[in-house]
Amino acid sequence: MLGPVILAASRSDRMRRLISAAPVTKQVVDRFIPGETVDQIVPIVRDLAGKGLELTMDVVGEDITTPEQAATARDAYLQLIERLRPLELGTRAEMSVKLSMFGQALPGGHELALANVRPVVEAATAIGTTVTLDAEDHTTLDSMFAIHEELRKDFPATGCVIQAYLFRTEADARRLAASGSRVRIVKGAYKEPASVAFQNKHEIDKAYVRVLRTLMEGEGYPMIGSHDPRIISVAQELARRAGRKLDEYEFQMLYGIRSDEHLRLAAEGHRMRVYTAYGTDWYGYFMRRLAEKPANLRFFVRSMVGKG
Numbered sequence: 138m139l140g141p142v143i144l145a146a147s148r149s150d151r152m153r154r155l156i157s158a159a160p161v162t163k164q165v166v167d168r169f170i171p172g173e174t175v176d177q178i179v180p181i182v183r184d185l186a187g188k189g190l191e192l193t194m195d196v197v198g199e200d201i202t203t204p205e206q207a208a209t210a211r212d213a214y215l216q217l218i219e220r221l222r223p224l225e226l227g228t229r230a231e232m233s234v235k236l237s238m239f240g241q242a243l244p245g246g247h248e249l250a251l252a253n254v255r256p257v258v259e260a261a262t263a264i265g266t267t268v269t270l271d272a273e274d275h276t277t278l279d280s281m282f283a284i285h286e287e288l289r290k291d292f293p294a295t296g297c298v299i300q301a302y303l304f305r306t307e308a309d310a311r312r313l314a315a316s317g318s319r320v321r322i323v324k325g326a327y328k329e330p331a332s333v334a335f336q337n338k339h340e341i342d343k344a345y346v347r348v349l350r351t352l353m354e355g356e357g358y359p360m361i362g363s364h365d366p367r368i369i370s371v372a373q374e375l376a377r378r379a380g381r382k383l384d385e386y387e388f389q390m391l392y393g394i395r396s397d398e399h400l401r402l403a404a405e406g407h408r409m410r411v412y413t414a415y416g417t418d419w420y421g422y423f424m425r426r427l428a429e430k431p432a433n434l435r436f437f438v439r440s441m442v443g444k445g
C-alpha cells in the first residue's frame with residue numbers, strides 16, 4: 138500500500154526540493170544511480186561488461202519542460218554513444234530512453250520526441266547497438282507505440298517495453314510477439330488508476346506470466362525485466378517449453394538490485410542485462426525505486442533521521 142502513496146507524493150514540488158536537498162540523499166541514491174556524468178559511468182560499463190554482464194544505459198531526467206531541455210537530453214545520449222564507441226561492446230551495451238525526456242509531454246510533443254529520438258537510434262545503430270523505448274504512464278503509451286513502429290521501419294531492432302499491470306498489455310503483447318521484435322516485459326512502476334490497471338500484486342504477477350507466455354510462444358525476442366525469483370523461474374520454464382535456446386531471450390535487472398543474481402544468471406549462461414541509470418536529474422527514477430520496496434524507504438528515512 139505504501140508504494141502508490143510514495144508515487145503520488147513524489148509529484149509534489151515541495152517533496153522534490155526536500156528530498157533532493159537532504160544531506161544524506163546522495164549516499165542512498167548512489168546505490169541505484171552509480172554516476173552523474175559520462176566520465177563516471179564509463180568505468181562502470183567496463184566493469185560490468187568485464188564480469189560477463191550486458192547493459193542498457195539510461196540517462197535520467199524525465200521531467201523536462203522546454204524543447205531546449207529535450208535537445209540537451211538527446212545530446213547527452215549522443216555523447217554517451219560516442220564514449221561507448223571505442224569500447225566496441227556492440228549490443229552488449231544498448232540504450233533505454235524515456236520519450237518524455239525527449240519532449241513527448243510538450244506541445245507538439247509526439248513529433249518532437251520522434252525528431253529527438255531518431256538521431257539517437259541512428260547513432261546507436263552506427264556503433265552496432267540498439268535502443269529500447271521505456272514505458273511511462275499509460276497516457277503516453279499510444280504515442281510511444283506509434284514512435285516505436287515508425288522507428289522500426291528504418292531500425293527494426295528498436296525495442297519497447299510493456300507493463301503487465303495494464304489491462305491493455307495482453308493485446309499489445311499479441312501484436313508485438315512477431316518476428317524481429319524486441320520486447321521488455323515489466324510489472325509497471327507508475328501510479329495507475331483502477332480503470333486501466335490491476336492494483337493487486339497477485340493479479341499483476343498472474344498477468345505478467347500470461348503476457349510472458351505470449352512473448353515466449355511468439356517469434357520475437359523477449360526481455361524479462363524483473364527481480365522476482367518466481368518470475369525468473371517461470372520464465373526459464375516457459376522458455377524451455379517454447380524450445381528457446383539461451384540466446385533467444387534475456388533477463389534484465391536494475392543496477393543495485395539483487396546484484397548477486399545478475400552474476401548467478403550470467404554464470405549459468407543466460408544473457409543478463411543490467412539497466413544502468415546515470416545523470417543529475419535522478420529524482421523520478423529514485424522515487425520509483427523507493428516505492429517498489431518499502432524497506433528502501435525505511436532505510437532512507439532512518440538515514441535522514443540519523444544523519445540529516
Ligand SMILES: Cc1cc2nc3c(=O)[nH]c(=O)nc-3n(C[C@H](O)[C@H](O)[C@H](O)COP(=O)(O)OP(=O)(O)OC[C@H]3O[C@@H](n4cnc5c(N)ncnc54)[C@H](O)[C@@H]3O)c2cc1C
Binds near residue numbers: 325365366426427429
Ligand atoms: C530492466 C528493467 C527495466 C524496467 N523498465 C521499466 C519501464 O520501462 N517502465 C516501467 O513502468 N517499469 C519499468 N521497470 C520497473 C518495473 O516495472 C518494476 O517496478 C520493478 O522491476 C519491480 O518489480 P519486480 O518485477 O522486480 O518484482 P517485485 O515483486 O516488485 O520485486 C521482487 C523482488 O525484487 C526486489 N526488488 C524489487 N524492486 C526493488 C527495489 N526498488 N529495491 C530493492 N529491491 C527490489 C525485492 O527483493 C523484491 O522482493 C523496469 C524494471 C527492470 C528490472
